[in-house]
Every structure is written in structure tokens, then in C-alpha cells.
Amino acid sequence: MNFILGVIAAIGAACLGVVALLGELVIFAVAGISHIFRPPFYPRLVGRSLMEIGFFSLPVVALTALFTGMVLALQSYTGFSRFNAESAIASVVVLSVTRELGPVLAGLMVSGRAGAAMAAELGTMRVTDQIDALSTLSTSPMKYLVTPRLLAGVIALPLLVAVADILGVMGGFIVATWKLGFNPNVYLISTFANLRAGDVVSGLIKAAVFGFIIALMGCFNGYRSKGGAEGVGAATTAAVVSASILILALDYILTQILFVK
Amino acid sequence: MSTPKIRIRGLKKSFGEKIVLDGVDLDVMAGTGLVVIGGSGTGKSVLIRSILGLVTPDAGVIEIDGEDVLRAPARRARELRAQIGMLFQNGALFDSLPVWENVAFGLLAERRVARRDARAKAIEVLAQVGLAESVAGLSPSELSGGMQKRVALARAIASAPAIMFFDEPTTGLDPIMGAVIDGLIVDCVKRLGSTSIAITHDMASAQRIGDMAAMLYNGRVEWSGPAPSLLTETNPVVAQFTHGRAEGPIKMALRK
Ligand SMILES: Nc1ncnc2c1ncn2[C@@H]1O[C@H](COP(=O)(O)OP(=O)(O)O)[C@@H](O)[C@H]1O
Ligand SMILES: [Mg+2]
Numbered sequence: 001m002n003f004i005l006g007v008i009a010a011i012g013a014a015c016l017g018v019v020a021l022l023g024e025l026v027i028f029a030v031a032g033i034s035h036i037f038r039p040p041f042y043p044r045l046v047g048r049s050l051m052e053i054g055f056f057s058l059p060v061v062a063l064t065a066l067f068t069g070m071v072l073a074l075q076s077y078t079g080f081s082r083f084n085a086e087s088a089i090a091s092v093v094v095l096s097v098t099r100e101l102g103p104v105l106a107g108l109m110v111s112g113r114a115g116a117a118m119a120a121e122l123g124t125m126r127v128t129d130q131i132d133a134l135s136t137l138s139t140s141p142m143k144y145l146v147t148p149r150l151l152a153g154v155i156a157l158p159l160l161v162a163v164a165d166i167l168g169v170m171g172g173f174i175v176a177t178w179k180l181g182f183n184p185n186v187y188l189i190s191t192f193a194n195l196r197a198g199d200v201v202s203g204l205i206k207a208a209v210f211g212f213i214i215a216l217m218g219c220f221n222g223y224r225s226k227g228g229a230e231g232v233g234a235a236t237t238a239a240v241v242s243a244s245i246l247i248l249a250l251d252y253i254l255t256q257i258l259f260v261k
Numbered sequence: 262m263s264t265p266k267i268r269i270r271g272l273k274k275s276f277g278e279k280i281v282l283d284g285v286d287l288d289v290m291a292g293t294g295l296v297v298i299g300g301s302g303t304g305k306s307v308l309i310r311s312i313l314g315l316v317t318p319d320a321g322v323i324e325i326d327g328e329d330v331l332r333a334p335a336r337r338a339r340e341l342r343a344q345i346g347m348l349f350q351n352g353a354l355f356d357s358l359p360v361w362e363n364v365a366f367g368l369l370a371e372r373r374v375a376r377r378d379a380r381a382k383a384i385e386v387l388a389q390v391g392l393a394e395s396v397a398g399l400s401p402s403e404l405s406g407g408m409q410k411r412v413a414l415a416r417a418i419a420s421a422p423a424i425m426f427f428d429e430p431t432t433g434l435d436p437i438m439g440a441v442i443d444g445l446i447v448d449c450v451k452r453l454g455s456t457s458i459a460i461t462h463d464m465a466s467a468q469r470i471g472d473m474a475a476m477l478y479n480g481r482v483e484w485s486g487p488a489p490s491l492l493t494e495t496n497p498v499v500a501q502f503t504h505g506r507a508e509g510p511i512k513m514a515l516r517k
Contacts, residue, residue, distance in 0.1 A: 040370075121357075125355075128351060128353055129349045129353035130354075130355055132310070132313075132315045132349070132353065133349055133354075133355070135314070135315065136313055136315075136342075136346075136347040137366050137370055137416070138339075138367055138370040138371050139366070
């Protein structure tokens, strides 16, 4: 009996912990967003974060997209040739990449790279009192550290995904024409024949949301970290894991919302 | 009697079960330097962090210029606290910025200096702590511990604050560098006529930078008085601390 009560108490405590954490996260996000509209603004810091999140993630995202497009063409050929439906390969590649794989894979890669780096940087600033030092120097740490990163995340991810879309299609094109013997013109025409603006736009909207999530989880975990180097390490891990899970969960929800037949 | 620059009454703060401050009373008169002594973990940093608003106390009153910062509107509390310059225990320099931007940070944030003049102004302040122009462009990580402390001091005094806090300014430095930093602190405080609170474990340092002294023990101010009388004080807690004796009323908890 005591054992069962103990288990129930533990489950209850865990639930309360999750709810409290969610509340803190929401308050943190709202504070970060609210500073977007209140001066002073830090355009230089937004620029710096854009470089870190966007520009320096470009090689990783580009390679991921390229190979994904290539594999996609190859795999769908295996399946579709059994139904003599090879002509659908171009559509499958472009739709999967723009609607789904571009944003999700770019999101996961950027969260591993930039989200982790953000958590480590803010975590180090926290445990070495740099965040406290900011507020003693008439500067709001939320405004100075968090808001520029949130903005940069929302701007950078759609740009990265646009690049990923192009490279993913290119990967499919390379495999289809060189390895599977497709006519380049025919492949390109059937790529664009079935593509609608909505497909690309829905992918870019997803990307903006994922960019926000990556920056938010990176900042939130870094900002709250405590307990020296170990705490910073834990914050970094938590940032990547939570951002990745949220990206996959939100991907389903957004797909449902943005669903087009 | 005039209002103290800083007046603290019944300040309490616990972290979870752990009571750190248990009713601290303290007055710091304008233009005087107070040294706070006490064993590691007695809440000296928590005390000054509470005044700065970095820690929210559970109860008590903190007045700056006679106004209660804990109950003032957020904006007013920020204004009152903006007159405090803080030297953090480990410097807390921004390692993503060069030395000069660290020093000019507060001035730029308060728009008291234009960006194009900031570097020259920073070099001026660096000179006051004995640093040459050549360090201005370096990153904090390229400096020795003593130089980092000087840069952190320059950052704290750049906006000529009316109140200055120094959290263990000489801990981790060799005795000579410690004396140099103490000298710089005394210079800055005297030149600006500021009110200061310095935390220290170092009795020599306490004598150099303090007019008054207070000892924190068991979450309260155990003793306070003129800094010179620290060394002759007969209160057993103070005497044990100032003479560094293992035997006495202060029992060091066995740490895990
Ligand atoms: N943010 C915090 N969360 C939990 N405990 C804290 C926090 N800050 C300080 N403490 C605890 O309060 C006690 C006093 O800390 P501090 O004021 O830093 O001591 P010191 O007198 O050495 O400066 C320590 O036991 C420390 O563990
Ligand atoms: Mg301390």
C-alpha cells in the first residue's frame, strides 16, 4: 500500500514539475518576444546570431539536404519501378523535401549545432556571473541575450530551408539523371509540374517555427543553468533533446494545420 | 543623524530548506567603506546580490537613499540600483567582447558616451587602474588574473557610481597583486567619494579598504564596528575568524 502511494506521489510530483517548467518556459518566451518591440534594439547582435545560426550552419544543412534528395530518389525508384510509376519520382522528391524533410532535417541539424552552442554560451555566461553583470550595467539580459537569438532563429531557418529545398531537389536530380537514366528535361519538368507555392510556403512556415523553438530551448536551458561546467553540459544536452522532440511533435501539428491535398 | 546611504533591516533569504540570511541589519553611511567578513558560504554574496536585485529576499527592508528598493516600482528600483557599480568575485568579464567594450559597456548602455568616443573613454578609465592602452583591444581571456581584476574594476567604476560593491576583490591573487588592487579600490572610492561595501576574508585587505566592518555569522550580523578594532576585538566569533584559529565557537561543517 505504502509502495503504491509512493509511486502515485512520485508521478504526481513529476507532473507538477513538468507543469511548473512549462509555465516558466512560457513566461520566458513571452518576455523574450516582448522585448522585440521595446527599445533599445541590438541590430548588431541579431546580425551576429544570424551568422552563427544561419551562415555557419549552411554547410551542414546543405550536405544533409543533398544526400537526403539523393537517397530519396534512389529509394522511391525501388518502390515505384515495381508499379511502373517511375515518373512520379520527381514529384515525390520535391514534395517530400519542401514540405517535410527540408524543414525537419534542417531543424534537427541546426538544433544540434547552433542550439547547443547557444545553451553552452549562455550557460557559461550564467555560471561565470556574466548575465548578472549585464543587469548591473543597466542592460536587460533578456533583451541583450535572448531576444536577438530568437529573432535570428526565426529569420535564419527559413533561409536555410530555402537552400535545403534547392539542394535536395538537386540531389534527386543528380541520382535520377546519372544513375537511373532519366532525361534531365523531363525530370525537371515533372519536378515543377506538381509543385505549388503552398508546398514551399508551408515548409518555410515550419522552418520559422522550428527556428524559434531551437533558439528558445537553447536560451532557456542556458539561461537557467547552474552548478559550474557540469551544469552547462547538462543545459546543452537538454537544449538539443528538448528542441529535437518539440520539432518532431510540432511538425505533426503544423502538417495537420497546413495540410493541403 | 542623516539617512544612511544603504539601510538594511531584517533581511531574510532561504534557498529551499537552507536558511542563508536570517534577519540581517546593516547601515552604511554615505561616503564610508564597509567591509563584510565571514566564513565561506555564510551569505555575504547573497547579501550584496539582494541589494543589487539579483536575488529576491524572502523578507526585510533594503533602503537606498531612504527609499525601499524592494517595494518601489520596478522602474524606480532600477534607477536606485543604477548608481551601484559591482566588481564580481571572478571578474565576470564578457569574454565575447574586447577589453575596451567591457569597460565602456555601462556607459554605452546608458548612452552617456557615443559609440565612436567609447574606446577613448575606456582607455582613460583603464589608465586609472594602471593598464596601458595596448590591452584595450585584447580579449579578456588573453589577460592574467590580476589584469582581469583590474579590467573588471575599470568596468565597475567607469560610470563613476555613487555606490560600489567589491566581492572578494583580492581572492585568488598573490599578496602583492592583492595590495595593488586594494590600493586601486581605495583610490577610486576616495576620488569619487563613493559609498562602498567590500567582502573579504583577508584581514590585511579589510584594514586597507574598510572604515567600518561587520561580521556575518549564522545568518545575522554578529558584530559591527570600526574596521581597525577588528584586530583587538574580544568577541569570540570575531576573534576566532580574524586570527584564523581552528578552535572556537565557529564549527566548520564537514563538507561532502
Ligand atoms: N542561487 C542559489 N541557489 C541556491 N543556493 C544558493 C544560491 N546562491 C547562494 N546559495 C547558497 O547560499 C549560501 C551562501 O552563499 P554565498 O552568499 O555565495 O556565500 P559567501 O558568503 O561565501 O559569499 C551557500 O551555501 C550557497 O550554496
Ligand atoms: Mg561569495
